[in-house]
Amino acid sequence: MHIETSSEHIQAIGNDSLAGYQYLQRIxxxxxxxxxxxxxxxxxxxxxxxxxxxxxxxxxxVVRLTGEKARTVNQWRSYANAVKIGIYAEARIDNGAGAAKADIRKCNKGIGPVAVFGASNFPFAFSTAGGDTASAIGAGCSVVFKEHPGHPKTSQLMAKAIVSGLTKFGAPEAVFGYVQGGSHAVGEVLVKHPAIKAVAFTGSFQGGKALYDIGARREEPIPVFAEMGSINPVFALPAYLKANTAEFAAQYVSSVTLGVGQFCTNPGLLLVIKDETLADFKQELSAAIGQVGGAKMLHDGIAKNYTEAKSKLADQIGVIRVGEGAAQENCAVAAVYSVSAGKFLENDVLSEEVFGPTGLLVECEDAAEMEAVLKALPGQLTMTFAATEDDIRQHIPLFDIAQEKCGRLLFGGMPTGVEVVYAMHHGGPFPSTSDSRFTSVGPDAVKRFLRPVSYQNWPNEFLPLELRDENPLQIERVVDNHCTTEAH
Structure with a gap:
């Protein structure tokens, strides 16, 4: 039985988070x-x-978790280094010329305490000590974390590590609060707390949208940065598919079944144009998926949802099974299905995410029908072109439309695997995320939890360090329209 933090205790934790936030703003x-x-x-x-x-x-x-732990440590270090050099301060100074123009200076401050919801599929990198917590603290915001019921013991071990780090540094424990419970009520009480100024969430569309609506309905509305799922279409264009039939089939199956399909970047949709290559390609897909053994999913709830969603997909009119993996007791069975583009366009169910190792092959009569499918798709985290350069030249409209529909556009490769670097954008148009302007991976994730403040005609000694004449932090600033690290 899961322990649930009482509403009264959540109120107290939320109140304490203000002191943690104020501490981070002072240092x-x-x-x-x-x-x-x-x-x-x-x-x-x-x-x-x-x-x-x-x-x-x-x-x-164990191998996956060992790598994820290393990624989590790297996130904290890389985000810290980005904060230190001041790129998220975005310091701007306009000194003015003469009495007619004011001295105006601007920099970013943390938005306030942030509620972070743990994700089920990344118990380290998107959970207690994950990128959301790291980026919020990097922005100067305290965190109140809501434990995911799928891995409470893991979350508590990570929480102890965070508190230990705070203690050794000499920071107050109020920088990081911890809430337990799997009920919707716990999450709602947390998001409604008046001290909370933003929310970070990774999970289902239903969960993310519910939190977004709660945040919007507050007396003081707050931003909810929710990553809510994606089917990550892959467009296999003719010349590439003809030259790489078997290799690409194996690559696609490997990606769609990676981690038992439990990635938000799982390529659940594969689009091709019908030609003489298609029959061979489907045979290769069938052979590749047939080699995939059964595997356990994260927990019983996800496994049940997967089985139901997969059955729902298979039961739709026009959907045909291309191939299926090995069946094993209490394990997810991988599968690839196919459907015509015409049927796909008629049935919204076919564009729903199946969270697990299943892909849907959409067979398009021509490029125009592929464009029609792309136009009908909602916003996505990623879109991938398995294509030659000549393929792209012949399908520029597809490329143009795709740029408006996703946050990360790949030329070759597969979308599973998200690098923690500055240039990564892990976000996308609604409904993949609630705000396509921001990423939840890479140092730029810090931007979600910042707000700008201008200071007009203030004496130097009262200004934030980022804006003082002597530039004590030695960060890069824009001073009278010029980038510089020099004192002013």
Whole structure:
């Protein structure tokens, strides 16, 4: 039985988070970065107990979890380094010329305490000590974290590491609050707390949209940055598919079944133009998916939802099974289905996400029909072109439309696997996320939790360090329209 934090206790935690936020606002960017490195050190020091606990709770393999732990540590360090150099301060100084023009200076501040909801499919990188928590603290915001019921012991171990990092640095525990419970009521109480100024969520569309609506209906509406799912279409264009039939079939099946299909970047939709290559390609898909064994999903709830969604897809008119993986007790069975583009366009069910190792091949009569399918799709995290350069030249309208429909556009490869770098954009138009302007992966994730403040005609000693004449943090600033690190 899961423990649930009472409403009264959530209120107290939320109230305490204000003190944590005020502390982070008082310390400098350099000190904030050092605090984040201290937390990274504590996460890095966690031993096999963390990996084994997460393995037992999530059924994820030890190798995957070991890599995810390293990614999580890297997130804290890379975000800290980005904060330290001041790129998110976005310091701007306009000194004015003569008495007629004011001295105006602007920089970013943290928006306030942030509620972070743990994700089921990444118990480290998108959970307690994941990128949302790291980027919020990097922005100078305290965090109230809501534990995911799928891996509570793992979450608690990570929480202890965060608190240990805070303690060793000398920061108050109020920088990081912890809430337990799997009910919707717990989440609603947290999001409605007046101290909370933003929310970060990764999960289902239903969950993300519900939180978004709660945030919007508050007396003081707040932003809810929700990543809510995507079917990540792959467009296999003719010349490429003809030259890489078997290899591409194997690559696609490997991606759609990676991690038992439990990635938000899982390529659940594959579009092709019908030609003489298609029959061979479907045979290769069938052979490749047939080699995939059964595997356990994260928890029983996800496994049940997958089985139901897969059956619903298979029952739609015009849907034909291309191939299926091996059946095994209490394990997810991988599958690839096919349907004509015409049937796809007639049935909204076919564009719903099936969270698990299943793909849908959409057979288009020509490029015009492929364009029609693309236009009908909602916003996505990713879109991928399996294509030659000549394929793209012959299908420029597809390329143009795709840029308006997704946050990351791939030429070759597969969308599974998201690098934690500055140039990564892990977000997309609604309904893949609630705000396509922001990423939840990479140092730029910090931007979600910032707001600009202008200071007009203030004496130098009262200004934030980022804006003082002497530039004590030695960050790059825009001073009278010129980028510089020099004192002013």
């Amino acid at each position: 400098s960017l350099t000190e904030r970065a050092a605090l984040m490195h201290a937390i990274a050190d504590e996460i890095d020091a966690l031993d096999d107990e963390l990996i084994q606990t997460a393995h037992e709770e999530s059924a994820l393999p």
